Amino acid sequence: MSDLQPSLEVARRWFAEGLxxxxxxxxxxxxxxxxxxxxxTFAGAGPWRLFHFVDGYWSTQDADPRRLYHNxxxxxxxxxxxxxxxxxxxxxxxxxxxxxxxxxxxxxxAGSGYYTAILAKLVGPTGRVDAIEIDGPLAxxxxxxxxxxxxxxxxxxxxxxxxxxxxDAVVAFAGATTPHGWWLEAVADGGRMLLPMTAERRRGGxxxxxxxxxxxxxxxxxGWVAFYPCAGARSPExxxxxxxxxxxxVGQQAVRSLRRDPHQPDETCWLHRDGWCLxxxxxx
Numbered sequence: 001m002s003d004l005q006p007s008l009e010v011a012r013r014w015f016a017e018g019l020x021x022x023x024x025x026x027x028x029x030x031x032x033x034x035x036x037x038x039x040x041t042f043a044g045a046g047p048w049r050l051f052h053f054v055d056g057y058w059s060t061q062d063a064d065p066r067r068l069y070h071n072x073x074x075x076x077x078x079x080x081x082x083x084x085x086x087x088x089x090x091x092x093x094x095x096x097x098x099x100x101x102x103x104x105x106x107x108x109x110a111g112s113g114y115y116t117a118i119l120a121k122l123v124g125p126t127g128r129v130d131a132i133e134i135d136g137p138l139a140x141x142x143x144x145x146x147x148x149x150x151x152x153x154x155x156x157x158x159x160x161x162x163x164x165x166x167x168d169a170v171v172a173f174a175g176a177t178t179p180h181g182w183w184l185e186a187v188a189d190g191g192r193m194l195l196p197m198t199a200e201r202r203r204g205g206x207x208x209x210x211x212x213x214x215x216x217x218x219x220x221x222x223g224w225v226a227f228y229p230c231a232g233a234r235s236p237e238x239x240x241x242x243x244x245x246x247x248x249x250v251g252q253q254a255v256r257s258l259r260r261d262p263h264q265p266d267e268t269c270w271l272h273r274d275g276w277c278l279x280x281x282x283x284x
Contacts, residue, residue: 022088090115107173170186179197180233259278
């Protein structure tokens with residue numbers, strides 16, 4: 001890039017301001033977090049392999065980190081299709097989630113730590129982000145990458161195995177077919193959860209937004225998604241059920257609650273599974 005290009009700091013700010021406009025962000029804190037966190041810290045040495053939804057993977061022409069400040073996915077392991085995810089998707093969801101200063105956040109799937117750092121910036125020095133990563137080398141890499149964020153903590157583990165505690169927000173970064181009970185119980189009263197629910201990988205799925213009110217969970221489908229599969233939270237039967245359910249987009253948009261009480265399927269059930277149900281029934 002020529003000397004006429006913006007500085008790295010300016011490129012980051014332009015990147016964040018572009019997300020503000022493209023994603024209709026209303027929280028300045030989300031914009032500032034994307035402007036502050038250096039993507040190159042979490043992307044490894046350049047040139048980089050980027051991912052385009054139509055063209056697949058391609059290489060940047062050089063190792064100038066300004067190449068990373070666009071709405072692009074960055075390959076972590078191309079052979080597995082494992083990437084640093086799309087900024088626009090996560091900027092929009094973080095904005096709508098409304099994560100306050102001082103919040104406690106549980107992240108299921110840290111990758112190399114980029115979005116862990118964004119979350120750590122959002123919760124501020126009085127908050128805390130606990131991230132679980134099942135891949136050993138990635139967990140170690142994320143821990144190293146996050147040295148400058150003391151309120152972010154990464155542990156090696158399987159997100160299907162319960163962890164004690166309650167969090168103001170629980171955010172999953174891999175596609176599940178089943179919401180584990182302990183994930184739901186980990187959401188504090190008044191807290192919320194984002195969970196990608198995906199069918200077979202090529203078909204994608206939807207982002208499930210949950211909000212806890214006492215013992216009840218309101219539920220909404222908040223957009224189409226495609227994600228790397230979540231280890232320990234998938235079954236072929238549930239994936240097939242999700243695939244059949246999303247063929248009914250009207251019913252999908254009518255979802256209002258996640259039920260865990262035993263009941264027979266009825267006209268209010270959009271996705272009825274063993275032990276849980278996404279229902280069109282409103283919370284009382």
